[in-house]
Amino acid sequence: MGRTVLVSAGHSESDPGAVGNGYVEARLAVELRDIVARKLRSAGVNVLTDGMDGRNDPLSKAISLARTADVAVEIHWNASNGAGHGIECLAKPNLKPISKALAGAVANATGLVLRGESGWKSDGSGHHKKLGFCEAGGVILEVCFIDNSRDMAAYVANKSAVAQNVADVLAAYASRSAVASGRTGNAAPATKPAADTSGYRHVLLRRGSFNASVGQVQRRLVALGYRVGVDNDFGAETDRAVRGFQRTAGLEVDGVVGSRTWRALFD
Structure with missing residues (x-):
């Protein structure tokens, strides 16, 4: 597969991000990034990461990599003093399709609700200003609310399915045309998925799923x-x-x- 996917972990070793229910955002993001990246590499996808095996490099590296990747996603957790819940992706309007697909992938695994427009929100919406990763052409995936106990219980119980679903979406978009993914560049031919379905049967699919x-x-x-x-x-x-x-x-x-x-x- 010729196209390149960036999987980035939000925050860094010096910036832990949000905390709640005994969890730290930066650690959760690194863990999920590493799992997704390994799944993508096992599937033959060209993967970039801002660190690996528990390491999390500064945001500046993620932004630099996002400018070169065909598909770029940065993993985050949301927080709202325990009042918010659900999944959303922040991105420019041209990346609305992949944003909805990524949010839907998490929803299919966890059963959590989609926020915004079927999981997509403009990167400038609400309290958000210009976000460097989105300005570089990336999607910020807010997996759920770290300070909502139900959100976190749903994520922890379905972590493996979340990682698989997110990897499936990214692999599928890596094989699509530049127009379909919202990015520019030369598209690689689509790869043929394996015939074995044993690894997919835990995935709940419905209209809007993309993987x-x-x-x-x-x-x-x-x-x-x-x-x-x-x-x-x-x-x-x-x-x-x-x-x-x-x-x-x-x-x-x-x-x-x-x-x-x-x-x-x-x-």
């Missing part, structure tokens, strides 16, 4: 005779096909690919 597991479902639906494109994007066409399959299989027709629909599709 490699959606592509697995789409390929299976095509094999079963449904007319659906294979693009890793759970849009209206995929929703109709899933509902059609559920109806035929005698399942609840809700358009959501949960454990029962996964089993009916592949077992």
